[in-house]
Amino acid sequence: MTDLRYIGIDIGGTAVKVGVCDAEGRLLHTFEGPTETDKGRERVLDNIAAYARRCADEASLDWERIAGVGVGLPGQIDAARGVVEFIANLPLAGVRLKDHLESVLGRPVRISNDANVAALGEAWSGAGRGVASSVTFTLGTGVGGGIVVGGRVIDGFSGMGGELGHMVIVPDSEAVRCGCGKTGCLETVASATGIVRMAREAVEMGVRTSLAEAGELTAKAVFDAARAGDEAARRIVGRAAHYLGRSMALVAVVINPQRFIIGGGVAKAGEFLLEQVREAFRAHAIGRAGEGVSIVAAKLGNNAGVIGAAGLVRKL
Numbered sequence: 001m002t003d004l005r006y007i008g009i010d011i012g013g014t015a016v017k018v019g020v021c022d023a024e025g026r027l028l029h030t031f032e033g034p035t036e037t038d039k040g041r042e043r044v045l046d047n048i049a050a051y052a053r054r055c056a057d058e059a060s061l062d063w064e065r066i067a068g069v070g071v072g073l074p075g076q077i078d079a080a081r082g083v084v085e086f087i088a089n090l091p092l093a094g095v096r097l098k099d100h101l102e103s104v105l106g107r108p109v110r111i112s113n114d115a116n117v118a119a120l121g122e123a124w125s126g127a128g129r130g131v132a133s134s135v136t137f138t139l140g141t142g143v144g145g146g147i148v149v150g151g152r153v154i155d156g157f158s159g160m161g162g163e164l165g166h167m168v169i170v171p172d173s174e175a176v177r178c179g180c181g182k183t184g185c186l187e188t189v190a191s192a193t194g195i196v197r198m199a200r201e202a203v204e205m206g207v208r209t210s211l212a213e214a215g216e217l218t219a220k221a222v223f224d225a226a227r228a229g230d231e232a233a234r235r236i237v238g239r240a241a242h243y244l245g246r247s248m249a250l251v252a253v254v255i256n257p258q259r260f261i262i263g264g265g266v267a268k269a270g271e272f273l274l275e276q277v278r279e280a281f282r283a284h285a286i287g288r289a290g291e292g293v294s295i296v297a298a299k300l301g302n303n304a305g306v307i308g309a310a311g312l313v314r315k316l
């Protein structure tokens with residue numbers, strides 16, 4: 001059975017990426033093509049199926065060897081029914097994607113949210129390989145998350161499990177509104193958007209900082225300034241790390257995972273950020289919930305999506 005192959009599809013607003021994995025989660029081949037969102041639903045669905053077949057062809061893979069096809073999408077997904085419930089940048093809302101792809105590809109299909117899928121990829125063959133439970137925080141424009149226990153994504157009763165960016169953690173006195181409509185979410189302080197917002201506020205308030213002279217305010221500019229010793233930038237990074245570490249301490253007493261994984265663009269800050277998150281975690285995690293628990297950087301980068309999608313159809 002070990003020569004079976006698993007296809008993962010990572011669907012984004014501009015590109016669809018397909019990968020073929022073996023039973024160990026090794027990525028053997030990838031193919032990427034344009035989503036063509038502007039050409040409408042039918043074209044997008046046709047592209048997804050065509051790219052999957054093209055990827056298998058390029059890998060000289062007999063379709064019979066494909067055990068299944070997994071799909072990750074940036075939206076609210078009813079994984080149990082295989083339906084795309086809500087999706088912002090793709091014309092796929094309401095599509096019964098699992099049924100559709102099973103009928104055109106003739107293979108079992110599983111679908112899930114892209115953050116869950118990335119977490120599964122890291123758990124299967126990335127930074128969480130070899131541990132039974134891991135929780136991944138993906139720090140990008142927003143904060144995505146995914147919980148993997150015993151090889152399974154925990155997405156909960158209505159698919160909201162693992163929405164770690166919307167843990168309400170900032171005290172009301174300092175809370176700002178989140179994209180989700182609530183206030184005080186982790187995402188407001190730990191996403192690239194949140195970090196840039198805090199930097200802009202500091203500049204607007206006239207705080208002495210080198211960021212006032214920075215051309216474009218980006219999360220990277222804030223991290224660079226913090227590394228160079230800029231006090232205001234250090235406070236912003238410290239605040240993001242503080243709330244990340246506290247969030248992990250909360251998760252630690254809910255499911256007590258063995259490993260926390262930090263991925264996404266903001267995680268490029270590397271050990272400079274990780275060390276501060278670890279310190280905040282140690283300060284807040286109680287007793288055995290924190291013992292032996294590691295906080296590490298994600299390993300798979302942009303491939304986490306296709307590998308994790310393939311993992312949806314592979315019982316880990």
Ligand SMILES: [Zn+2]
Binds near residue numbers: 178179182185
């Ligand atoms: Zn929120």
